[in-house]
Amino acid sequence: MKEVEVFSFDVVKEELSRLRNKNLRTNFFLSEEKLGFLKDGHQTVAYRSDNGFYFLVGQEGFYKYFFISNDMEDLQANLKLVEEKYGSHIIVSEVVGNEDYLKEIDDQFQDNDFHEYTRLVRMSRMRPEPVHFELPPNIHRLYEDKLDELQNIYLKYFNKFAEQIPTREELRKMIEKEDVYYYSDDSRIQGFIIFENAGITSHLRYWFVDPEYRSKKIGSKLMDVFFTKFEQVKREIFWVIDSNENAIKRYKHFGFNEEKMYNIVLINKKLKYEEQNN
Known part of the structure; x- marks a missing residue:
C-alpha cells in the first residue's frame, strides 16, 4: 500500500473505475464541487493498493476518512495503517446503505477500534399535488450580508462530526443558488432552511430554529418553503438521527416515511453524540 503523491477528483474517478466490480464498497459520493469545498485549504493524504484507494481530508479538529475498496481485508489493512499514523487525531467516516451493506463495513471499522457515533435514517415523501411557490410572512431569502451570522449559528448549535457543516464557500454557493431562506420578525436569524434540488428530487439539507424562538x-x-419551492419536484428527502423519536414523529405528521436506508457515523474515539464537540 503506497501513499499517493497527486490527489484530485479526477484521480478518485479513475480509482472508482479501476476498482469497480460486484464487491466494490465505498463511502465516496461527492461531486467535484463538493470535494473541492471539503478539501479547500486542508491537508489530504491518500493511499493506493491493488484492491483499494483510501484518503483522509483534514477538517477543523479532525479528519474525514473515505474508502474505495473491493476487498474487505484490504480495507482493514488501510484502517490499521491510518490508525498507526493518524490515530492520535479524531477520524470520522460516514457510510450509507441498507442494513446488510452496512454490517460488513461496520464490523471492519469496529474491529479497528472505531465506534458508532450516531446513525441517521432517510425519510421521504412524494408531493401530494402541484404547488405554487410564495414566501410566507417574515420568511426572507438569505443574502451574503447574513453569511457571518449564519456561520456562527452552525458553530454554536451544529454537530461538526455528524451534520456535514458546510464551508463558507459552500454556503456562499447555496446562497447564490437561492437555496437558503430564514425567518425573522426583527433583524436576527431566528430560524433557517437550506435545501438542494436535483431534477424531480428536493433534498432538505438543514432545518433549524433558534431555541429562544421555538x-x-x-x-x-x-x-x-421547502414544500413549495421548485414546481418540477415530485419527491422530497432528508436525513434525521434515528433515535430522535420526537423529530421522526413530527416529520411523519408532514407525510414523510422512514426508508430502509441509513447513514452511520463512525469515529476512532469513544465520544457521545450528545456531548459538546469542542
Whole structure:
C-alpha cells in the first residue's frame, strides 16, 4: 500500500473505475464541487493498493476518512495503517446503505477500534399535488450580508462530526443558488432552511430554529418553503438521527416515511453524540 503523491477528483474517478466490480464498497459520493469545498485549504493524504484507494481530508479538529475498496481485508489493512499514523487525531467516516451493506463495513471499522457515533435514517415523501411557490410572512431569502451570522449559528448549535457543516464557500454557493431562506420578525436569524434540488428530487439539507424562538411555529413556516419551492419536484428527502423519536414523529405528521436506508457515523474515539464537540 503506497501513499499517493497527486490527489484530485479526477484521480478518485479513475480509482472508482479501476476498482469497480460486484464487491466494490465505498463511502465516496461527492461531486467535484463538493470535494473541492471539503478539501479547500486542508491537508489530504491518500493511499493506493491493488484492491483499494483510501484518503483522509483534514477538517477543523479532525479528519474525514473515505474508502474505495473491493476487498474487505484490504480495507482493514488501510484502517490499521491510518490508525498507526493518524490515530492520535479524531477520524470520522460516514457510510450509507441498507442494513446488510452496512454490517460488513461496520464490523471492519469496529474491529479497528472505531465506534458508532450516531446513525441517521432517510425519510421521504412524494408531493401530494402541484404547488405554487410564495414566501410566507417574515420568511426572507438569505443574502451574503447574513453569511457571518449564519456561520456562527452552525458553530454554536451544529454537530461538526455528524451534520456535514458546510464551508463558507459552500454556503456562499447555496446562497447564490437561492437555496437558503430564514425567518425573522426583527433583524436576527431566528430560524433557517437550506435545501438542494436535483431534477424531480428536493433534498432538505438543514432545518433549524433558534431555541429562544421555538414557540412561534417558525419551523412549520420554513417547511412551507421547502414544500413549495421548485414546481418540477415530485419527491422530497432528508436525513434525521434515528433515535430522535420526537423529530421522526413530527416529520411523519408532514407525510414523510422512514426508508430502509441509513447513514452511520463512525469515529476512532469513544465520544457521545450528545456531548459538546469542542
